[in-house]
Amino acid sequence: MAETATTRQTTQTQAKVNSFIRSVYNWMAAGLALTGGVAYFAAHNQTLNQVIFGVPMVFFGLIIAELGMVFYLSARIQKIEASTATGLFLLYAALNGLTLSFIFLVYTSTSIASVFFICAATFVACSIYGMTTKRDLTSWGNFLFMGLIGIIIASVVNMFVQSSALGVIISYIGVLVFVGLTAYDTQKLKNMAMTQPEGIEAGVVRKGAILGALSLYLDFINLFIMLLAIFGQRE
Secondary structure (H helix, E strand, O other), X not given: XXXXXXXXXXXXXXXXXXHHHHHHXXXXXXXXXXXXXXXXXXXXXXXXXXXXXXXXXXXXHHHHHHHHHHXXXXXXXXXXXXXXXXXXXXXXXXXXXHHOOHHHHHEOHHHHHHHHHHHHHHHHHXXXXXXXOOOOOOOHHHHHHHHHHHXXXXXXXXXXXXXXXXXXXXXXXXXXXXXXXXXXXXXXXXXXXXXXXXXXXXXXXXXXXXXXXXXHHHHHHXXXXXXXXXXXXXX
């Protein structure tokens, strides 16, 4: 009887984890699809091109708005409604599509498609590792965060020095960092799902899924950008 109860509890826990992770990936996929659609539309709309990339204040205003949404969602996720969190995430994905529309102007469609599939395959492999590994990846957190800060600082410096060699180094290091973050964030979400108390409100679960989707969305987008800088063919 004890063995049966333990087996039943394990099955229920696994079902809870699978349901949560599925929700996270569904929202992440929705965000990526929205970003891709908006980016493609904006890239083929001359008026939007001129507004976004012809007026520096607009472009940097979009960047600041995106950063603000990420910080707001991360800091206030427990205090806002699930519908508000969902709306902000989708709005962020749409704004990110506007700023990333340059990709369709700089790189060939063939290379964008091929790099996307490379990125997707890499992302899935890292997620599977994060879900299935018995190794505790918590210790990776600080190391990967320091790597991320280094990438940001180096990228800002390279905006002024315009070094192609530094750009390549940043891209390769970026791939390693975001590969690690994908596995790390996936395991963190799995642990979050396993520790959710019974009877937790659906809205709370939804907000957790949105925050998880945002984390994996950022990992995927940044990994894609780094891989595109390495393998992408310019127009």
